[in-house]
Amino acid sequence: MATIYQVSELAGVSLATVSRVMNGGTRVSEKTREKVTKAMETLNYRPSSIARSLASNCSNSVGILVSELHGPIYGEMMSGIEKQLRTAGKHVIIAAGHSDAASEKDGIEFLIDRNCDALILHVEAVSDEYLIELATTKYAFILINRYIPQIADNCISLNNRRGGYLATKALLENGHRDIAYISGPLWKMDANDRYLGHQEALSEFGIACNEALLSEGNFQEEGGNECMLALLDTKIAFSAVVCANDEMAAGAMQAARDRGLAVPNDISVMGFDNVLLARYMYPKLSTVNYPVQDMGKMAASWILKNIYQANQPDISHVFEPELVWRDSVISL
Amino acid sequence: MATIYQVSELAGVSLATVSRVMNGGTRVSEKTREKVTKAMETLNYRPSSIARSLASNCSNSVGILVSELHGPIYGEMMSGIEKQLRTAGKHVIIAAGHSDAASEKDGIEFLIDRNCDALILHVEAVSDEYLIELATTKYAFILINRYIPQIADNCISLNNRRGGYLATKALLENGHRDIAYISGPLWKMDANDRYLGHQEALSEFGIACNEALLSEGNFQEEGGNECMLALLDTKIAFSAVVCANDEMAAGAMQAARDRGLAVPNDISVMGFDNVLLARYMYPKLSTVNYPVQDMGKMAASWILKNIYQANQPDISHVFEPELVWRDSVISL
């Protein structure tokens, strides 16, 4: 591996000059720039990103922590982030947090120890306080899918409440009046917001929210299944169920079928997130779109702008969901 | 940020000693080890991974290039890799190759420029020659899901042929005799191998392979859909179709339904890969399991063993697929 030293020697200039032509910025005469460039090519010179990092105190790396590397949401998110960041010559170091507080902290520490210039965090278990402290005292990061008022500028989130509202409103507008709800764990803010939106839509249509028609799930297929069964067991009639995410909707559909109910004819099902599999389900799932890839891109932009002083369009901190109409809901 | 220098000062020892206690290995008296450890804690010392990398000529990072960060397969794969590598204190830098030769080369260069100690590559467009040259002259890497005889030790792949064989054999054993096949792009080795397995099973049962019942798709849902339509249009009767991956199976099922055929009663559908969505489809898809997460882990082990001299169990280079029996196939 050729070093900058050998380049400088071959080109007959000083180290500083080589460094200058590498980094573009400062003025170097056209003649020497050419000499140096040619020397670099001859030697097939590759600057050592590590040495640069040490000398410049900037690693050009950003860490990203997601709950799981698999799973429908995270892939999209990382995809958006990577695209944006690689274009800018930054690289992405990944780690998984597994939705567990200790493990999430671990992941954050790990990334910090890796000298990332900044972090993109999708964490759900770690406390607000921890994050607030991290933000104010130590490290640059942006939070995806979470909103903490005290550090609002570090947050990029979805308007979950509006999403919940849209889902239920769509059902309402199509004649449904008895609507069950399968929520995520209500201690999670997004789950809670989505449910709030549901209530809002109901009350807008003058319908009392029947607590008996709420079942709290775990955001997973099997939870959706169980909740649906529980709902059916109440013997309270309902013509539609809205699920706080698509996986649970899949489980709910399955449960309905197992009880001999047809979707959507006997019961309409609404999802949330619009993950890939929503399109693959049968019937295709009506759901609410969560523009997670765009949000990933935006997070990357935030970092480019705030950490690397790059020009970037304005940052949106809250994204709006949209209804996606497919086949799992009928009009009454 | 405290540096090693401050630690050495506070502990009253030399830099070298601090370095020694950090790196465990060499002998340091218990007393000084304690002094140093305490000093580190007091100062909340974090070694700079960058400085260490520069000095030790080892970045402790491994680059991973996948076709897409989203998509059902890659998430699982990265998940396996990350788990394994992080446990060993290595970090993972990701990049996407987008199944395009130029873009894949780009990604590889990018990762090399990032001073990765080794690479894990899931590439499909780049040529064998390029990879052979890379392997022999320049860089350490392991290939996932690809087999190149000349550099077999750098490859971890699935026995695709056997998978194809298993899929068709299962159908055969359940009484199906007229079996259509929707393949992936046959220039891709995995697609071709799967098809070869299909033929093998047929001939084992003494059935001639009818070329008219082969339709070449693109490994995507919409391709599966089109192929199925084409197959149906031939008017040749068949009671089952095996698809070279699950996405195409989803498309095929959709197409069958659009033509008024029930799955599995009128037609059985077999997939391949056992991606997450196979479980979510309706009916649940019978398929062939592709243990991609384990393969990711194995790739990581290979690197740990070969690059970092860690103790690791023996490396398997080819993984065996297994049949997953679900609801999309009936017995005749």
Place this chain on the structure above:
DNA sequence: AACATCAATGTAAGCGCTTTCATTTGGTTT
């Protein structure tokens, strides 16, 4: 012609570690 100015280039001091080699230390041996 003497001087100020400024772009182009060079010098050298780090950045925070690892590692080789030399030195010190304290316990054993005789």
Place this chain on the structure above:
DNA sequence: AAACCAAATGAAAGCGCTTACATTGATGTT
């Protein structure tokens, strides 16, 4: 008590860059 030895420690030279500051040499000014 002298001599010896291994274990513990220290000194210092890098690793391959960036960058503040110094130097050089054209050019323009008076």
